[in-house]
Amino acid sequence: MASLYVGGLHHDVTEGMLYEKFSPAGAIHSIRLCRDRITWQSLGYAYVNFQQQADAERALDTMNFDVIKGRPVRIMWSQHDSLRESGIGNLFIKNLEKSIDSQAVYNIFSVFGNILSCKVVCDENGSKGYGFVHFETQEAAERAIERLNGMLFNDQKVYIGHFKTRKERDAELGAQFTNVYINGFGEDIDDEKLREVFSHYGNTISTRVMTNNSGKSRGFGFARFERHEDAQQAVDDLNGKELNGKRIYVGRALKKVERQTHLKTKFVTNNCYQPALPTSQAHADHHPAIGQRTQLHPSQRGATQGVRSQG
Structure with a gap:
């Protein structure tokens, strides 16, 4: 028995439709349309099992990207499922011209090696301008990147890189x-004062100390730099040091999901305790550049006023 994976199916496609489509290629042993266990709705892919390997090969060669219920279907050998899940040889393509479909991408990339799957992402308006090509080997993917990245597809320069x-x-x-x-x-x-301390490391776009309703400092705040390198240097130099007689924690401002994870643990850096991040770490996602000073200062490396080494 030779099994083919058939993907990109419209949710209304049935086993009967698949049998009618694939039976001209040869004798079919069975068809399994994968469905949601609760709603029983199609998940958009199926397995078509032929009795003979040659018949499956014929279907793969002649029917890939044929249209069923208005959608081009993707066909590949089902035994390559583990390779698809591994991510090895998987490429991401963007800036595709709207007229380039999955079949065209397949034709362009197939010269570099065996393709497990190929898809241009579409919505009701057509191509969204990006897609994926998954090669059987990493070597084939590297060759495709080397030869095609930055090339013109229908007069439009495309980006191709690892997914x-x-x-x-x-x-x-x-x-x-x-x-x-x-x-x-x-x-x-x-x-x-916070701006004065952190501007020694580079141009600070904004600084803010978080306060309560009465305007009193809550003991934590943010500094946003113009360059990543300056922000990293400030973290490296100041984390675990003293500011106004108090040992401070300095680190990358975290997003909401990251904060929830860090709240469950305590950090140890330079053999000193780092305070747990408060629930009101107010929101690196919305760093308060609004209404704050927006002064740029020349990058300076050197001693930081009010900051001294601890130990």
Whole structure:
């Protein structure tokens, strides 16, 4: 028995429709349309099992990207499921011209190696301008990037690179932070003093000490830099040091989901305790640049006024 994976199916496609479509290629052993266990609605993919390998190969060669219920379907060998899930050889393509469909992308990329799956993402208005090509090997993917990245597809320059999960993309964005969170400096530091301390490391777009309803400092705040390198230097130099006689925590300002994780743990850096982040870490996601000083200061490296080494 030879099994094919058929994806990109319209939710109204039935097993009968699939049998009618694929039976001309050869004798079919069985068809399994994958459905939601609760709603029983189609999940948009199925497995068509032929009795003979040659018949499955014929269907793959002649029917890939044929239209069923208004949608082009993607066909591949089902035994490659584990390779698809691994992410190895998976490429992301963007800036595609609207007329380029999955079949065209498949034709362009297939010269570099065996393709497990190929898809241009579409909505009701057509192509959304990006898609994915998953090669069987990493080597084929590297060849495609080397030859095609930056080339013109229908007079439009395209980007081609390795596919990254949302988690990987978020990690990269986090690594290039410019917003710094400061905690533990007590009630005597205001916006101006915070700016004075952190501007020694580079141009600060804004600084803010968070206050309560009466205007009293809550002991934590933010400094937003123009450059990631300056923000990183401030974290490296000031975390665990003393400011106005109080040991402070200085680190990358976290997003909401990250804060919820960090609230459950305590941090240890330079052999000293770092305070747990308060629930009101007010929101690196909405860093308070509104209504704050927006002064740019020349980047300076050197001793920081009011800050001294601890130990």
